Amino acid sequence: MLDSRIADISNNLFTSYYKSVDADEIAPKMTERREFGFGDYEKKIAFRHIAFKNASELKRYFVEKHPPFASYSSAMYERPDARPMEAKVWLGSELIFDLDATDMHLKCQELHGRSWVCKNCLNSVKDETIRLVEDFLVPDFGFSKGEISINFSGNRGYHVHVDNDKVMQLDSRQRRQITEYIAGIGINPDRFFSFEDIGRGRKTLIGPKPTDGGWAGKFAKGVISTVTSRDGSRSELTLTDLGVDKTTAKKLYSNNAEIALGISLGTWDKVSIPRKKEFWASVINKMAIEQSDSIDKNVTNDTHHLLRIPNTIHGDTGLVGMKVSMSGIQDFDPMKDAIAFKRGTIKLKIEQCPQLVMNGELFGPFENTEEELPTYVALYIMLKRLGIPI
Numbered sequence: 001m002l003d004s005r006i007a008d009i010s011n012n013l014f015t016s017y018y019k020s021v022d023a024d025e026i027a028p029k030m031t032e033r034r035e036f037g038f039g040d041y042e043k044k045i046a047f048r049h050i051a052f053k054n055a056s057e058l059k060r061y062f063v064e065k066h067p068p069f070a071s072y073s074s075a076m077y078e079r080p081d082a083r084p085m086e087a088k089v090w091l092g093s094e095l096i097f098d099l100d101a102t103d104m105h106l107k108c109q110e111l112h113g114r115s116w117v118c119k120n121c122l123n124s125v126k127d128e129t130i131r132l133v134e135d136f137l138v139p140d141f142g143f144s145k146g147e148i149s150i151n152f153s154g155n156r157g158y159h160v161h162v163d164n165d166k167v168m169q170l171d172s173r174q175r176r177q178i179t180e181y182i183a184g185i186g187i188n189p190d191r192f193f194s195f196e197d198i199g200r201g202r203k204t205l206i207g208p209k210p211t212d213g214g215w216a217g218k219f220a221k222g223v224i225s226t227v228t229s230r231d232g233s234r235s236e237l238t239l240t241d242l243g244v245d246k247t248t249a250k251k252l253y254s255n256n257a258e259i260a261l262g263i264s265l266g267t268w269d270k271v272s273i274p275r276k277k278e279f280w281a282s283v284i285n286k287m288a289i290e291q292s293d294s295i296d297k298n299v300t301n302d303t304h305h306l307l308r309i310p311n312t313i314h315g316d317t318g319l320v321g322m323k324v325s326m327s328g329i330q331d332f333d334p335m336k337d338a339i340a341f342k343r344g345t346i347k348l349k350i351e352q353c354p355q356l357v358m359n360g361e362l363f364g365p366f367e368n369t370e371e372e373l374p375t376y377v378a379l380y381i382m383l384k385r386l387g388i389p390i
């Protein structure tokens with residue numbers, strides 16, 4: 001249970017936020033057709049099947065109830081508050097993607113655990129979000145950037161919504177085909193490489209070029225960036241991550257310029273690798289899986305899913321699940337730009353809390369201490385259950 005003093009403080013802050021915000025900022029498009037669900041500090045969706053007639057009715061609810069978790073349906077219904085689900089009469093659903101840093105198997109998480117989120121977590125999931133839009137939704141599916149909206153989840157991820165007439169009617173099975181394509185499921189490298197020609201005595205392995213469309217071009221670009229980057233930080237993959245043994249990896253890294261040049265021309269065997277076909281097939285398979293780990297496929301495939309309402313406050317952080325523009329996402333820093341409560345300070349007793357950077361300033365690490373902190377920092381620590389007010 002969340003300490004009641006923390007609940008009191010955050011309820012007051014949340015109410016002040018919802019009083020100040022415009023109804024249209026928090027009301028989704030076609031509010032009257034959506035199902036809403038709300039949670040308390042213990043459960044993200046404690047009750048659902050709620051409907052509002054319009055934006056101002058929704059805002060009134062927020063001011064009165066200051067819910068720490070607020071979700072709405074990506075679907076539109078004839079009667080959004082009816083139940084069971086079938087009685088709602090489904091009219092269509094946006095295509096949504098839920099990306100979360102905790103599902104990315106990042107190295108930093110081994111150090112700070114899954115419940116904490118660091119700068120590397122936030123940057124990695126942001127990169128994946130940009131990649132989903134720039135590498136898949138726009139070039140491969142042909143959605144325009146105007147149909148795609150992005151919001152920070154309020155904690156450790158991003159939500160991407162595609163609002164396009166063609167996607168509204170897709171059923172779960174068709175949505176699954178989209179997530180499977182993005183995950184590279186069923187990709188057969190034979191389609192991209194001239195393996196048969198090699199068998200017939202041809203010397204050079206011809207394969208995909210970075211300029212090719214679809215997965216072919218993505219593999220070519222992915223392998224070039226992997227062999228030319230040895231850093232392994234952020235979301236960059238290393239060759240060993242891709243299942244390449246150390247000796248081969250060393251050989252590839254030391255010839256990386258030549259390899260990258262070769263691949264850019266479609267020639268894939270600048271370095272001799274035994275069992276080439278198996279090698280590249282395993283690289284491709286591993287890469288496809290890594291690239292899509294951040295996306296929760298169940299969310300996309302579910303045509304009745306409830307997802308955080310953009311521009312509402314997240315009850316685990318006190319940050320705003322802010323809408324972010326495509327042009328602004330590269331520079332978006334959630335620990336600065338999504339801060340809601342800049343005024344005042346709160347005194348906390350903290351047993352243990354990792355270091356965090358908020359609003360460009362470094363705080364902690366804290367251990368058995370009492371600290372007077374800016375409201376947004378104190379709220380973040382309290383809602384993460386790492387400190388109590390004194």
Ligand SMILES: [Zn+2]
Nearest residue numbers: 108109118121
């Ligand atoms: Zn991290």
